[in-house]
Amino acid sequence: MAYRANPFLERMSERTTSDQEFVHLFSPKVLEKLEEDCLEGAVHVFRSPPGGGKTTILRAFTPNALRAFWHARPTQAESYRQLIEWGVLDEERGPQLLGVYLSCAAGYADIPPGVSSVKEGMFRALLDTRIVLRTLRSLPDLIEGVASDVLQDIRLEYQPPANELSSIPLHDTALEMIAWAEQREREIYSLLDSIISSPNIRTPSQVRFEAVLWLQAVQFTHNGRTIAPKRLLMIDDTQKLRKSQRTLLLDELVNIRPSIPIWVASRSIAFIDSFLSQGAREGRDIRDYPLEELWGGRSGQQFAVFAQNILDRRFAQQTTVPAGSFAQYLSDNLNSSEIEEAYAQAKAIFESNMSRLRDNLRYREWLARASQRPSSINPQALTDLYITRILVARDEANKQLSFELVPLSEDELDERDSSSVQSAAEIFVHREVKLPYYYGIDRLCAMATNNPEELLNLAAALYEGMKAKQVLRRQTQPQLQPREQEKRLRDAASKKRDFIPQSHSEGTLAQRLLDAIGVFCREKTYSINAPYAPGVTGVRLSNSEISRLKRTPDSSDFLFGTLRQVLFECVAENLLVPRESSASTSREGGTVFYLNRTLCAHYDLPLQYGGWQDTSAQALVEWMEFGLQPSRGLGLEVA
Known part of the structure; x- marks a missing residue:
């Protein structure tokens, strides 16, 4: 294995990780969380903050990864059995599902902005071309052969719906289709290069996405044998598209009523207002999967089992510290x-x-x-x-x-x-x-806030401590004591807080607002009568206050518009965790914004959910602009 320095710093979504290593690190708990209907014909939206696991899920269904699962069945039995049950793998023939992976990270936003049919046509044409190319180039990986030899022998046949296609030709061979798609892509980029200097240049007038219809209708045969009978289209990084492009894509994919599953993955920030297309019904036309809820549920209780499986698989890849579970090196015993x-x-x-x-x-x-x-x-x-x-x-x-x-x-x-x-x-x-509080496997998992990448960042800090102990031979079992764990975890929490200005469009304001919420929660938490036991870790805006923020700001409400953007960015980046709050006889409903659990460690707060306090949009604006100074000392006082 390539992991030696720190196995928790490697990200599985990165292509530097081989498919074999990816499969060994992949937690079968991921597949357990997915429902079988995610492979039914519909648009399935996977959204999460960065590091939530979107690309990891998509990569698991790419041809090379599926073939690696098939080869690794003796050691990855849980994942293998689940994929067999879903019909994704066949025990004798290997992968049966063709997962077509496409990233929106580059190229599409190069199309000049605008809502004209010309710009929409170019976007449709480019996306269609790339789907066709990616589909055909994925076939050799699925078959596990030399690309040039496999493609030479692949024949294409079409079901009757393909006769309705007007922008994609129905060639009989894979090589002919690839030649068309490559030429088409070159033409589109040539048009992009010249469109500014020649506004009247003839551009594609494509009026709908056709690659999905093509993918549904085409059948592939290799040496007379049907291959890839199941299809899955995966479109990643849609937050990189312009808002108009993303809206167009989702609307038209839903309106197609696809017979194959289409997975659309994006950071939560892409869906600040609403991701549902107009008229689409969630549950039939479009299915929403907020991953932070998928991994941990509303309370986060389920995340610990999933998290420990991830940690143990990573820990097994290193050789510096003696083998075992990650948790056994986190002491729960205070001196x-x-x-x-x-x-x-x-x-x-x-x-x-x-x-x-x-x-x-x-x-x-x-x-x-x-x-x-x-x-x-x-x-x-x-x-x-x-x-x-x-x-x-x-x-x-x-x-x-x-x-x-x-x-x-x-x-x-x-x-x-x-x-x-x-x-x-x-x-x-x-x-x-000053007795340690932030230590042990349970609190490590809680601090991750249902986010796998955040979990790995925290674990990486702890692993450095284990490794240092082992290298210096301080003890045969480099177990981290509670105070050592707490120091490393709180250092990681402080780094997370300090990095906020560099990672947000309104980073300084976001940091100031979060610091103020931390001060406010700390004062409410440390009243000696513990009125909100175990403590306050969030603030609530009533529905009236939320509506005030959602209104289009005029010049006099500019700061409310800024607050709205800051709040939504903090939610999208998992710095604030929103939870709906039901109405009661004494108050209207609203939304609680809980602090990220790692930030709770920075602000010296408990890690449980439940405790919150009402506030107003005006108060949050003032906190965002000027901060909030603590009004009392560090001791416990009566509220």
Whole structure:
């Protein structure tokens, strides 16, 4: 294998990775997430922020990758069985599906902008030509033969619908079709070179995309045997197209009502407003696959299994650290002396804060229990101190107590405890006595925010630590301790935050807005009564505020238009995670914008979802323009 330095830095979508290596790294969990109907005739849109796995999915269905899966069936049994079940592979004959992969990364945006039929005709003609070329050039890969020899022997036959084609000829051989397509592509580029100097030059007047109809109707035979009976058209990087081109493409593909699956992949930013063509019905004409939801579900709970499979497959490719699972090198055990020191500090803070209540009959049993030194000092002993502080603060804040002097029993302390209070206590321990919080496989997976590339970036930072320990021979098993993990993960989080100005059109404003949201959430999270346990990690805009942002801005609302762009870019780049918020009797519905979980580590916030606070578009504009300064110190205070 080529992976030696750091296997987590290689991206599977990159063509520098061989198909054999791609297959070995490919997680079968990807196929488990896909529904079988993704191979039915329709337009299927795969969208995600960068690194979400779009190109990885598409590459898995290219001819070379499918053949690599077929050859690797003894070692990639899970993926192989799934592909057999779908009819993509045949046990005896190999790949049965011809995956035609086309990237929009170059060439199409070179067509001069405009909505005229001339420009649309050139776009259709160029795309059609490339689909035909890519289809024919993929056949030798599917058959696994020398391209020139295979193409020489391939014959083309057509079903009756092909007779309706007007822009694509129906030649009988692959070589004749390739010659036509290559000549057609040269003519189009020649027209592009001269169209500015000669506006009246004759250009293609193609009125519809025909390559999909051609791909549906053509049959391929090689030495008398039918090949590639199943077809899949994959169009990647559609965010590189102009908006008008992307709209035209989706509208016309849907209107064709394709009998073969067409996969369209794009970064989320391409669908800021809406990706559905007018009149198309999602579920029949067009199917939407937001990958961050596909991998992790709405809550992100499913992502951990998928993520660990990815990590273990990468880890198996390296030889520096002894073999095993990635998770076994991430210690979950805090150092006993570190816990003892943190407990002593927490106990002193507890005594100082609770001294005013020593004579209060109501809390006598609670405080007596907290004052007892536990038989063993462990993380739970620390957490228990903060649980008591939280529940006392909540009780004091309750203004409707009818029996102020009735002592609260230890049983009631236990009854008022909950998983959310426990989680709040954990982050409070981290905040106040600096015990590590961001460590372990579960929190690593949570920090990835359902994004495979973000997961690999974080894992790469941890692997560098494992490798350094192994090379320096500090220990036979280079296991990273919690504090070492946290330092590396938070360093990676800070780098992510610092890179925002370089990766967005309004990067400085986006960074300032996210920093302000981080400050706002931190202040709400670290109220000692934990009113939003385990903490606040997002802000909500009501539907009225969202509508205000969606209106076309005039000169007086310019900043609202800028905020809209910043928010949408942050969502598209996975810096903010939107979740719908239902209406209730006391409030209208809206959208919660949760911070990216890696950024939560940078801002010292918990990693769970659920906690949010309402805000307004006007407040976000002010934060975006001027930032938000913390209004209190670093300690835990009553809200």
